[in-house]
Amino acid sequence: MGDDVQLPARLLSQYEAVRRQEFEQINALLDTLARVDGLPEIHMEQVRDALFHANHPFLMVMVGPFGSGKSSLINALLGEQLLDVGPIPTTDHIVILRHGPEVQRSRAGEVETVFHPSPLLEHLSLVDTPGLESVFRTHDEVTRRFLHRADVVLLVMIATQVLSASHLEYLQQLKTYGKRVIIVVNQMDVLEPAEREQVREFVLEQSRLHLGFEPTVWLVSARDALAAQQEKPRDEILWDEAGFADIEAYIKETLGDLERVRQKLETPVQICQNAVKEALALVQTQQAALDAHRKIVENIEAQIEQSRREQQQVVANSLEEISNTWDEATARGGGAIGELFHFSRGIGLFFGGLAEISGLGRLLRRFQRQTQAEAAFERHKVRETFRRIPELVDRLGPRLEGRDVQDIDDLVDYTRAAVQKLPPNLSDKLVGRVQSPLRYERAFLRNARPRLDELLREAQSFEVTQLDRTLRNMLIILALWETLTVCVVLAAAAGAFTETPPAAGALLAVLVVGLATVLLGLALVPLRGWLLRRSFEKRIRVLRDEYLETLQRACDELIAHGVQLRRDATAPFTRLIATQAEALDSLRHDLHEHQQALLMIQRGLAEMEIGKYQPVAPPQGNGDV
Secondary structure, rough: OOOOOOOOOOHHHHHHHHHHHHHHHHHHHHHOOOOOOOOOOOHHHHHHHHHHHHHOOEEEEEEEEOOOHHHHHHHHHHOOOOOOOOOOOOOOOOEEEOOOOOOOOEOOEEEEEEEEEOOHHHEEEEEEEOOOOOOOHHHHHHHHHHHHHHOEEEEEEEEEHHHOOHHHHHHHHHHHHHOOOEEEEEEEHHHHHHHHEEEEEEEEHHHHHHHOOOOEEEEEEEHHHHHHHHOOOOOOHHHHHHHHHHHHHHHHHOOHHHHHHHHHHHHHHHHHHHHHHHHHHHHHHHHHHHHHHHHHOOOOOHHHHHHHHHHHHHHHHHHHHHHHHHOOOOOOHHOOOHHHOOHHHHHHHHHHHHHHOOOOOHHHHHOOOOHHHHHHHHOOOOHHHHHHHHHHHHHHHHHHHHHHHHHHHHHHHHHHHHEEEEEEHHHHHOOOOOOOOOOOHHHHHHHHHHHHHHHHHHHHOOOHHHHHHHHHHHHHHHHHEEEEEEEHHHHHHHHHHHHHOOOHHHOOOOOOOHHHHHHHHHHHHHHHHHHHHHHHHHHHHHHHHHHHHHHHHHHHHHHHHHHHHHHHHHHHHHHHHHHHHHHHHHHHHHHHHHHHHHHHHHHHHHHHOOOOOOOOOOOOOOOOO
């Protein structure tokens, strides 16, 4: 532990275990604190000091205004005028008094170490600090930077100026540090006995009123104590009257082995707790500042999602219009087929069939501009309806692209305004530029166009040649059917007339059957037309569905491309905020884990007894949430 007091073996083992535990926890904490942007370096320095604190002697640190008697107090404890005292500030650096075989001095930077053979220093080291609120401002800063190392603090003040506003401020700061503080009122020899008690009560009352606790208060006279020490042997009555018996008893009894071990191990924990508290406050402040930017990111994403839904609605409306146009063309085509094979055209079809049988139909077709099927489809404006579909598709692409370009420009302007509001510590981390894309990919609909055109051509072909061929075949069949029926009826009727007397009933039956057969032949025409119409409509619906699916896929790709362009344009800002938010969430999580680990160590130290306390490994922050 850095002093000559020998601890019991079991307590020493516990001490080493806890010290190793603290060492691991502090190293992990240093890694976490290094990730906290803007954390003052002083906190990192203090935590690094905590790594080595347990290897140093127990530190009793004297603080107080210039002239309060800190150096005189140490001189009295050691029994000689070791440190300079005077009417002007004499201590401008930290002085640590440690036990050694003889008086020796060494200095490194702001810290001077003085070795002294006093038996008192076997229990602890005394620290003299520059006067707080001295005429030299740097003295105050030197003292404040050293306070985190203290195991116990003696706040020294003179009896005629107890608990001034500055004293209360010091006490409040020391309370914030988590240090054990004892108030030492020096120069009590200038007070009457009754006044001494009044001073004690005043200090306790003001502490309760302003700080919410009652510190330990010692009333001493460093001058009388030094005089008692210089008597050989020491004047114990004067020593006791000077109030130094309380200090000596505290050092030898209260700061026994276990208490010093516990308090020595508590100091690094207190240092780390203060650093964690400051880091958490800073992270929480940064998170609060980041919340406004996170809302902007959420708004950007909401705008992108809204644009996506609106683009999908545009596509849905266009596809519905295109689908309706396909259905209209299908209905018109079905109407044309129905017209070709309508029952009312039966007589004309019969004579057309006779013309086909005689060869006259082929001769007549040479002089016709259109076939019957082509003429029927033209009368019903089937091709004209189909030609409207590409026009609808041609309008869809520019609508989507125009909306994308406008939305992206608006988002870029909105995001650039947000970037300008970033604090320097965030704007310096921005990677890339918030800008509109340099090119817009138009290939999605263009790549789909050949297949769309192919489907449309296939739909417009209507198989007119096959339809005309089917119609001619139907005409021939109808002509043969009807001719054969007429011949059979005439033959049967002639047979009926050859009988004597003529069989009127048989003749009537022949005529009825003949008429029914003729009508059946004519009925086959619309039946065939209905079958052809069903086949045509089914085929067109298949082509329509594939057309719409092909167009839907191309539009989905185009919309996804637009969404990605929006995200890419705003990515430098949104990525920065997301990364910072994740980093701060991770930091906050890790700092809370360190906080809990330190509390576990502190709770264990409070229960520490020889042979009882077993340290529990605290959780370690790993940077993951």
